[in-house]
Amino acid sequence: MTALSDPPASRARPAPRERVAADETVRIAMTVNGTGATVDVPPRAHLADALREQLGLTGTHLGCEHGVCGMCTIMVDGQAARACLLFAVQCEGAEIVTVEGLGTPEDQHPLQRAFSAHHGLQCGFCTPGMLMSSYDLLRSDPGVTAEELPEQMSGVLCRCTGYRGILAAVDDVARTYPDGVPGPLACGHRTLVGRGTGAGSGAGAPAEDVPAAAAPERVELPSGPPSAVVEVTSTLRSPTDRVWAVLDDFDLLARCLPGARLTEVLDGDRYRGRATVALGPVRLSFDGLAQVVERDPAAHRLRFHAQGSDAGGSATRADVVLAAAAGPGGGTVLTAHADVHLTGRVAQFGRALAGDVSRRMFEQFAASVDEAAQTGSVTAPGRRAQLRLLVGTARDAAGALVRRGLGRLRGLRRRS
Template sequence: MTTVEPRRTGTAEPRDRVAADETVGITMTVNGTETTVTVPPRAHLGDVLREQLGLTGTHLGCEHGVCGMCTVLVDGEAARACLLFAVQCEGAEIVTVEGLGTPEDQHPLQQAFSAHHALQCGFCTPGMLMSSYDLLSNTPEVESEELPEQMSGVLCRCTGYRGILAAVDDVRQSHPDGVPGPRACGARTLVGRGTGGGSGAGAPAEDVPAAALAQEVRLPSGPPSAVVDVTSALRQPVERVWAVLDDFDLLARCLPGARLTEVLDGDRYRGRAVVALGPVKLSFDGLAQVVERDPAAHRLRFHAQGADAGGSATQADVVLAAEAGPDGGTVLTAHADVHLTGRVAQFGRALAGDVSRRLFEQFATSVDEAAETGSVTEPGRGAQLRLVLGTVRDTVGALVRRGLTRVRTLRRR
């Protein structure tokens, strides 16, 4: 349990205690637009801006408040969006890099960054722009030789740092009384991607993730975060294995940590899945929809999406196929294109792929058991521990092999 206090004294009354797995509706003004979002008390402002309001100009780097990539303005002062809980921003005025200017009406800082080639890879650019705006608006008398120290709160990762300082110095000289205010702040419709969002938009009817309220599954158009291909040899004959795949309720129970909560029309199913990876435990509410069911080919394809209260979301395109194997058994193949966003995506593509592959390996074992007994034994903590240890072992092994390959290459040279 946590007590949610407003960040701005006197603008709102303190809220009651909120459980860690509950959500809170907050209203704030973002780039001139008042918006209401529903967030868990532990969600930081950076994730809410990116995942729920679609303002992806705020970049997340270290998420420890060190690199400065996530710098935004909160009530006119620079703040790290990764260190600020969204619930602290009740009634606050937020300005992100999107509010600084538009392509048609760029802010002088944006124009200077372009003129001095201060962009390079662009990852630090939003943080540099917002930090330099804060510096020049609050301390216009700053001297040129002070800029390296004053701008050191945002870390540049490439060779464009001199250009950045030159751009800031150019604007400093051009506007000795302080830089103009943001040019793209005004009432508009925000891009809502999560619970709530939009100009004056209210929270959804229930405090559950948006994916759980969706009526159809929509997969992203971009490349997946991980591609999983798993082939498993099962003891049971193909017809008994297909009987499990054809029963979506039983099939869902074979997925580690998953269960159905509601059967809808159109071969759609609501459910919940809990995934534990060491100390990280994610609980997803979501929707699955069967898009192909071929009994003759023993092939099933379904799309699934889910989100948890912490801002993580996942979508997947899953294809399961069974064919007769040797000795009267079955060869079960599973292919999945997995899309991850939010906290769960921070594991990285390689680790996400390893975890997904091991989950499907456990799934195949459960399918074999269900084909034999008609039921599934829920995996205990020992299975979760094996998942963690196996993933870590494979990841370390891959790093060691990569290092050995690099050493051999250097020796040949």
């Protein structure tokens, strides 16, 4: 691969569209690590999700998703930027460099070699942000001193035990290249992994100019780690055989999920449906597909995969396992486990909050399953149930903040 020079700041960019409707998908073209790429994105999808989910460039990590932690730092038209704060539609015609473009295992960038030599890696979560931030620093200020580095590198928040090694690595490269750090070494024409790649398309095009994607026929779960792992255990009054009868009837089961309903039954134990999640003023409506992948009547165990997306750019996928076992007093212990993958607007509320909401929803689901097992029907949740979801989630978040604060206070007292 050839090195990529920084694009001039004055380079003309296509004029952005004045307005994009929430239910539109926009086709944008950009250059990523030297390769032209075209992606179809909703207007609210941020650049980090487009890079990770559509182009397979998972080196750009997501942390706070509020532009604070610096983990998603990349280069856009030669300037450092937070990928979680840029909408993908803003990047029409942009020249983007991610950590994958910095170097390869066979031809590492000097910064990558220095991070390894000075043991500045640790868990690796902050490493892409540290690498891209230090590259931007040494490119713009090659004369930075070791004393200035802690302040100049403060835009990436990690301060683990590898932090001093990171500063030593950056200082090493700064002294080795006093006239400026070499440019990215792994930028050149290649095939990007994922959907939506190809030749540039010019200015962003509205959805009606883009061939509509066919509705998925099967659920495809991401290969990476989930955004949240949810496990809820509930004790129900109903006997196990009646609870299993609810789990074995997917139409009834779907009505037990808050805000969900089936719209079509397909072959192969597949089901289309719609789910609405309301959290205060935020209301998300997902059209999706569920597919049962395991049904074990003897063990009272059901496993299904589900995926859904909404017009605002949110997408969710989940691997759900439901298991019923005999409980005290002739009742049932219902266990729900879900690996949840989130992208787009719903992920921007924070993965921890999404996990709290998912747990609250599974608690409501368990109560509905108990009702369906006893009566054969489910009462649709009203505004009061949505309010309980909102209040319960807020209470959990506040409790977690208080516990963290008390833990820090105890630590300060012990040190004093």
